[in-house]
Amino acid sequence: MALTSARALFVIAAILGVSLQANAQLSTAFYASKCPNATNKAFEVVKSWIVKDRSMAPALLRLHFHDCFVRGCDASVLLDSTVANSGEKDAGGNKNSLRGFEIIDDVKAKLEAMCPGTVSCADILALAARDSMLVFGGLNYTVPLGRRDGVSSFAWEANNNLPPPFADFNMLMSLFSAKGLTTKDMVVLSGAHTVGFSRCSTLQQRLYNFSSTSSTDPSIDPSFVPILKSKCKFGSTGIIMMDQSKTTDTWDFNYFSNVLKGRVLFQSDDAIKRTAEGLKLVQAENKAGGPFTADFGASMLKMGNIQVLTGTSGQIRKNCRVVNK
Ligand code: HEM
Incomplete structure (x- = not known):
């Protein structure tokens, strides 16, 4: 028994090390x-891009998340598919949904002109997520650098690693813990859904075709259902703002109060309060002047470290969309 726990400790220390x-x-x-x-x-x-269109800031924040959750923060999400529909960009959760690639291309072109072959696309993604949200307002955190770029991108990996909007608490936790993130990271990072928008198509099932016993998800606040349905009609191809509690898109802790009220867009948003631990965390983040922004920054730092390539691994791509020849 003592030997087993000593071994376990050694393994934990080795992993931590x-x-x-x-x-x-x-x-x-x-x-x-x-x-x-x-x-x-x-x-x-x-x-310069966010000043023209501030809706691109949430898009860039999400792009970094979708990069880091699939083979680590290695800019694999930026690679164009070499065989039709084979790359991450073409995965279910990404296609016709991820935005901001042209901004990353612009940053890359300007940095290549200044310092050829030096700044990785993975670092540009990490910086763009933070810098765009800094300009958007309210969010700032430190971004350590030195990531290198990967050379592969597979749609099936994105399908297996990105959390779907219908995820329950267990599914969310198994996907986040596979990346070394905790329940607190999962709850806090979900708070990103205080900004940005979703396509109405993503909500169709939850609103109109939920189950054999209820066409609409019964966990949605009944007074919120008509609002959602008026903004996302059956078959709608429009968009809807993530945080319906306000008219202007701002960085704040509103998401957590929406979660507690059942006034969120996705089942995954609702799911984060469905365990005692999750509920406690949601309540803790739902505070004016509370820990949300600082906690979010700390979790972004952890997320930005997932399986990074450093030293001589990978490469520094010249063009973020293609692997160097
Ligand atoms: C916890 C699991 C998560 C799920 C299931 C999830 C799911 C989604 C879905 C389905 C959309 C809308 C996509 C569409 O209809 O086109 C979305 C949008 C968004 N997500 Fe998440 N997400 C999760 C976590 C995160 C995290 C960790 C971040 C960032 C740290 C994030 C940031 C965003 C942002 C900012 C948007 C709006 C994007 C835009 O305006 O273009 N999400 N998410």
Whole structure:
């Protein structure tokens, strides 16, 4: 028994050691000598896009999430499919849904002009997520750098690793814990749904074809159902803002109060309060002047470290959409 627990401790320490080491390879000063103006330039380019269309900030935040959850933060989500519909971009949760690729291309082109072959697409994604939300308003956190770019992208991996909108608590937790993230990370990061929008097509099943006993998901607040149905009619191809509690899209903790009231868009949003642990976390984040933004930054830092390629692994792509020849 003692030997077993000692072994278990050793394994845990070894795992922790490896992950700490991996994190230690990223550094906020990574480009300080290689391309001193890289992070300023990336900020400037992202800012110019967000000033024109602030709805692109949530899109860039999501792009980084969808990158990190599929073979780590290696910019695999940016690769164009080489065989029709084979890459991550073409996976169910991504196709006709992810936005912002042209912004990443623009940042990349300008950084390549300044410092050829130096700044990875994976780092650009991480910076763009933070910088866009900084310009959007209210969110800021540190982004360590030094990720390198992967060379493969598979739709089936995205299908298996990205949480679907119908996920229940267990499914969410198995997908997040597979990435080394905790229940708190899962709850806090779901708070990203305080901004941005969804396609109405994503809500069709929950609103009109839920189950054999109830055409609409009974977990939705009954007074919220007509609102959702008027904004997303049967068969609608329109869009709907994630946070229906306000008219302007802002970074705030409203999402958690919407979760508690049953006034959220997806079953996955509703699911985060469906265990005692989840409920406690949702309640803790639902506070004016509370921990949400700081907690979100801390969880983004962890998410941005998932399975990063560093050192001589991978490559620095010249064009984020294609692997170097
Ligand atoms: C917890 C599991 C999650 C599920 C099931 C989920 C699912 C979704 C779905 C279905 C959409 C709408 C897609 C569409 O209709 O086109 C969406 C949008 C969005 N998600 Fe999530 N998401 C999750 C977690 C996250 C996380 C961790 C982040 C960021 C850290 C995030 C950020 C966003 C943003 C910002 C949008 C709006 C995008 C836009 O305006 O273009 N989501 N999510």
